[in-house]
Amino acid sequence: MKNRLIYTAIVAVACLLLCNNAQAQVLDKVAAVVGKNRIILQSEIEAQIASTLQNTPDADENALRCEIMEQMILQKMLVEQAERDSVVVSEEDVEAALDNRVRYFVGMLGSKEKLEEVSGKTIFQLKESYRDMTRENMMAERVQGQLLNSVKITPAEVRAFFNTIPVDSLPFFPAMVEMGQIVINPPTNxxxxxxxxxxxxxxxxxxxxxxxxxxxxxxxxxxxxxxxxxxxxxxxxxxxxxxxxxxxxxxxxxxxxxxxxxxxxxxxxxxxxxxxxxxxxxxxxxxxxxKAQHTSADYKAAFIKLDSIRAQLIAGKYNFQEAVGKYSQDEMSSRTGGMILDAQTNSSLMEIEKLDPAIALMIDTMQVGSYSQPQVFDNGRGDKSCRIVYMKNITKPHKANLIDDYARIQEIALQQKKSKKLLDWVAEKSPTYYVKIAPEYDSCRQLDNYVKNNK
CATH class of the missing domain: 3.10.50.40 (Chitinase A; domain 3)
Structure with a gap:
């Protein structure tokens, strides 16, 4: 199974926004049954395919159909297990999840009215349409979390995983950088x-x-x-x-x-x-x-302070981490010694394309160990702050190795270990579940693990 992350309500709403036509064109039928009455409709699978093809038009549609069917069967099994284990999701939690999803799409589309126009439903109708699906997703996520959250990986396991990759199959990574920042908020008049x-x-x-x-x-x-x-x-x-x-x-x-x-x-x-x-x-x-609005004098005062900090860094009075602890007013990066982290790997070493574009544009003008001039930037809170940027390291494009790419390889190895644990769980539990899949999916060999004890 390539990707066993549970499909959440956000994907369901995305399909609603992107795939109305695809669903309308499918003559609906039951594609699979899990347990006594958990049905997977062909229209649901086709909608997921249409949604995925919006972003990856070159994907193999037949392989995608098999993968999506596997993901949906797994989800239904996790929901069945949640009921067996008496996992409860409250109506308040479901309502909060629906509100969060609606808020996300309102933010993406610009207004509630636009969301209603695109979906063809009122906000109330949207939420009701996806209430049961959202509840099931939350139940499945909780069971999966109980199963996988305790999975850890040791450095020895990471090395062993890396050593199983043939040298000619090692991925080629683009240039990567480590960047930090010291942030000063402009004073308020x-x-x-x-x-x-x-x-x-x-x-x-x-x-x-x-x-x-x-x-x-x-x-x-x-x-x-x-x-x-x-x-x-x-x-x-x-x-x-x-x-x-x-x-x-x-x-x-x-x-x-x-x-x-x-x-x-x-x-x-x-x-x-x-x-x-x-x-x-x-x-x-x-x-x-x-919010109190800032004047040009406020930003000038912040720049003067940053100029002073930069001069002290260049003179060697403080190292970067010491200056962050003493001066930086950004709570998030202060907890990481001022370093900007990749949200996926939690590593300070990241691809240039993942950086704030304003920082990415500086890279050609900086050297390792250097500090930028002060700049104003959007701080992500709907406001602007000031900062100087530090370049700690930059790597050249290279084949994967454990020195430069440990965090990324560690994450891949961890996901593989979790995937194996989930496969083992399927092998253990599938004999206890009734699973029936339409004959059209007989060529999907990865589904054999789910039905071999139900034939």
Whole structure:
């Protein structure tokens, strides 16, 4: 099995957006049955194929059909196992997952109206169409997580895996770089800071006293691009943090359902928060964010500070990691010694194409050990900060090796080990499940593991 990651609701909605025509053209029939009543329809498989071919038009359609059937059978088996193990997914969790998926596509398409236009359904109808599928996905993911999350891999296993690859089959990797950054946020002008707070006080009064709708006010006023178009809503805010500003979390969990918080200040600006629903240590909330605007003088002050830090680095007063610890105001990269990490491999060594384009454009002008001039950049929070960039290392295009590519090879080896464990689970469990597959799939040899005890 090449890819056993469980298909989630996001793929289902993607298929809805991309494959309406494909589904309409398929005369539906049952392609497979798992357990007593878990049915896989031919239209579902064709929709997945159409979705995949949108991104990889050269893919072998027959091989793809076999692979998708295998993935869907595996998912149904995991759902069956979840029921046997009494794995429960609450309605609140399903609703939160659906809201998150809708919010993702609203962000991608620009508005709820555009999503409804493209899908041909209202938001309510969309969510209801995929509620059962979302629940099944979550059940399957939990069983798969219980099975695979404990799988680890040792350095010896990584070396052994690498040594099984024939020399002439080693992949060729492009140039890779290690880049870091020291970030300084521009100071806020006191008058503009007061203006932002006063503006939010007025908005809060309209909501609390004049009974204006919080969602509508968030749509109209909030400076948070991640939630503005969704009425300021965030689901699954965790009391334990999970990336949320601690001041925001503390204020949110003091609220009763429907209550609106006083003004809360975080590193992002000023907020008011409305509690929608609380579930133990998680909550669904709305918020309105108002940010103080920055002037050119604010950015100039940040540049002056970065120039000073850069001069100290060049003079050898600090090394890069020491300067990050002393000066950098970016919480994310501060935890990694200032290094920018590849989100997939968690390694600081990454392909140039994965870098922020603004950093990628600097590479030809820098040398290993050098520091860029200060620059303004989008900090990913809908705001701008300032930084200097450090080039720690750059590799030439090369064949894979354990020195330069350990993190990548480790991840491949780990996925192979997880895949084997899942195969072993299928071999153990398949005799206990009824699986019936349509004759059209007899040529899919990888499906034999699922039906050999059901013939």
């Amino acid at each position: 006191p008058e503009l800071d007061l203006y932002a707070r006063t503006k939010l006080e007025g908005i809060r009064k309209e909501i609390v006293v004049d009974k204006k709708d919080f969602e509508t006010m968030a749509n109209f006023h909030s400076d948070d691009p991640g939630s503005r178009d969704n009425g300021g809503r965030y689901d699954g805010v965790s009391r334990k943090g999970g990336g949320w500003a601690p001041e925001f979390v503390a204020a949110a969990f003091k609220l009763q359902n429907g209550e609106v918080s006083p003004i809360v200040k975080t590193q992002f600006g000023y907020h008011i928060i409305q509690m929608i629903k609380r579930r133990g240590d998680e909550a669904d909330v709305r918020h309105i964010l108002i």
